[in-house]
Amino acid sequence: MPTVGDVVRGSEIGKTGTAARSMFVWANCPSCNEDRWAQRKSEGNPVSNTSRRCKKCAIKHAKQFSLNTEKAAREGRI
Numbered sequence: 001m002p003t004v005g006d007v008v009r010g011s012e013i014g015k016t017g018t019a020a021r022s023m024f025v026w027a028n029c030p031s032c033n034e035d036r037w038a039q040r041k042s043e044g045n046p047v048s049n050t051s052r053r054c055k056k057c058a059i060k061h062a063k064q065f066s067l068n069t070e071k072a073a074r075e076g077r078i
Helices: 017-021 046-050 055-062 069-074
Strands: 007-009 023-028 035-039
Antiparallel strands (some): 007 023, 023 035
């Protein structure tokens, strides 16, 4: 079982196509604590590689959008 922070190439975990050449990191979703392989985005920013939400939690978080009406009114959007 991999540990959080392990980095492998996509071909080693069964990815195909262009994902096979990408790097993946074993990450933990901060919302649901699910472990999974997440595609590594940046060499210089290891924090964002390990603290990203899984797809299910990212969608759930995006649906909780609320409009700041004061800011929107100042900017002329409403």
